[in-house]
């Protein structure tokens with residue numbers, strides 16, 4: 162299935178009983194600047210000496226989280242560590258947890274969050290290099306650099322060559338890591354978010370403590386015995402990339418499925434769907450994982 166056939170999970174669902182649901186009315190746009198507290202997790206590499214620092218400043222209606230971080234770094238604290246590049250949701254480098262949810266800082270407007278205190282934390286599941294910056298290498302370790310892709314921007318700039326009816330969109334992934342952070346298997350919480358947390362409007366979710374990636378099972382910790390080493394889950398983004406490669410190269414099906422069903426592959430997925438909810442780019446990696454599972458006769462745990 163191409164990405165074009167997929168449904169972005171936040172789209173209101175149609176049911177046989179109700180028919181298509183109308184989109185919720187947008188919240189009124191904030192029009193005036195407000196004083197806010199920005200609470201930033203600070204730490205060294207590996208999350209050493211983690212603490213929260215508060216910065217109080219006036220925030221305008223157009224200010225993004227990234228705009229505000231830039232102001233704090235220039236005007237108040239040049240030691241603040243975070244990553245950014247494009248400032249328009251293309252590069253994926255500014256992903257972080259904002260009020261407990263994975264988002265892109267460059268397109269998240271501070272006042273639209275609706276809270277007086279905005280809490281910023283690094284992504285989970287990936288090692289912290291410092292403050293809000295994480296090491297993306299564990300995610301890329303499972304994505305072969307030779308796997309291909311076609312991005313919509315390339316489609317727009319090159320056009321469709323003579324004799325080609327249309328492009329099939331294979332990926333929109335901006336490699337931000339939001340899905341890796343949100344996945345309860347990858348981030349070690351191994352639990353569904355509570356119903357209250359799922360129902361909370363964006364910006365009001367309470368921040369949960371940073372869990373150790375791939376935490377050891379609790380029962381084994383209680384007995385004092387060392388659990389057998391669990392193979393690590395490669396995570397949603399690499400499996401989404403793998404499924405795109407399967408679509409491009411059906412002749413390599415066996416070789417690629419061998420990776421997808423290997424010790425780091427889809428067998429770890431517990432269908433939380435948190436990856437698809439967190440993705441800012443409409444990739445829907447949970448669907449890719451289920452495609453891979455079904456391709457080798459799976460579908461059952």
Ligand code: SF4
Pocket residue numbers: 253333334335336337338339340341397398401436439440441442443444445446
């Ligand atoms: S699948 Fe979505 S959330 Fe995951 S890395 Fe790609 S763009 Fe980010």
Ligand code: FES
Pocket residue numbers: 245246247248249250251252253254255256265266267268
């Ligand atoms: S700075 Fe590039 S996605 Fe946010």
